Amino acid sequence: MESIAPKTADVIASALLARIKAGEFSGGRLPAERALSEAFSTTRITLREALGKLEAQGVIYRELRRGWFIAPPRLIYNPLYHSHFHAMAAEQGRHASTEVIAAQKVSAQGAIAAALMLEEGETVFCIRRLRRIDGRAVLYVEHYLNPHFFPGLLSEDLTRSLTDLYDQRYGIRYGGARFTILPGPLPDVAAPALNVAAGSPGLLITRINRNQQKQVIDCDCEYWRYDALCVEVEA
Structure with missing residues (x-):
């Protein structure tokens, strides 16, 4: 069976950004971190690094105990x-x-x-x-x-x-x-x-x-x- 190379944070961030721009996440809320890490076959640590990159760009934001959301215009x-x-x-x-x-x-x-x-x-x-x-x-x-x-x-x-x-x-x-x-x-x-x-x-x-x-x-x-x-x- 062919092994799948772990996805880097940059690759995951790019993939998420493309999906956000395509309007995939209705309601402006991203899936839970667990669901995203499973979807990308990656660890929570790598996923959070990817999410942090998008947050730094102002694409998404986080709220305590609520999760990640697509950021509205500043x-x-x-x-x-x-x-x-x-x-x-x-x-x-x-x-x-x-x-x-x-x-x-x-x-x-x-x-x-x-x-x-x-x-x-x-x-x-x-x-x-x-x-x-x-x-x-x-x-x-x-x-x-x-x-x-x-x-x-x-x-x-x-x-x-x-x-x-x-x-x-x-x-x-x-x-x-x-x-x-x-x-x-x-x-x-x-x-x-x-x-x-x-x-x-x-x-x-x-x-x-x-x-x-x-x-x-x-x-x-x-x-x-x-x-x-x-x-x-x-x-």
Whole structure:
């Protein structure tokens, strides 16, 4: 009987990519790893190496305890464009949703106090939200607000756009922002909400916003799945 040479991870990745492009996997979900390893007559180790190659290319993504999925197009994010999350998604033909995890008063410490130009220990509003695109959790964000500018804000509907809320309730519009974008591991607080293991690669975008009078009003700490976002700037 003729022996069959073990398939390498590169060969398996190429074969899976061809099948994905052919639209073979309906529903956007790949078969379980066990089924795939049997189909390719390979070990789980080799299969996972192949899947990792496709994940690195942004072709597929993994969710804890759920398996592998075909990745949708990345959301295009232009930091220079002052559009809110829901509008940005709608303009790209995507559906956005927001879940409020917590909204409370906290004491400003360290980098947050410095970003908001406050003394350590001063009270700020902290709003933690999980944001989804087409039902997929892609962004965990912590908003820190100077309460001087937003009295009563914690009693508002915080699933809506804060950009619109600032404008409609308080007459405040963005007059400038400072962005810091860094790749790195997702922290324990963000990873479970995004259905990935702690330490998985992510993208941290820190944004310090000013109002029309150039006063610092809030600071956003955004933790994105790295495979969900494309930062694109046209000056």
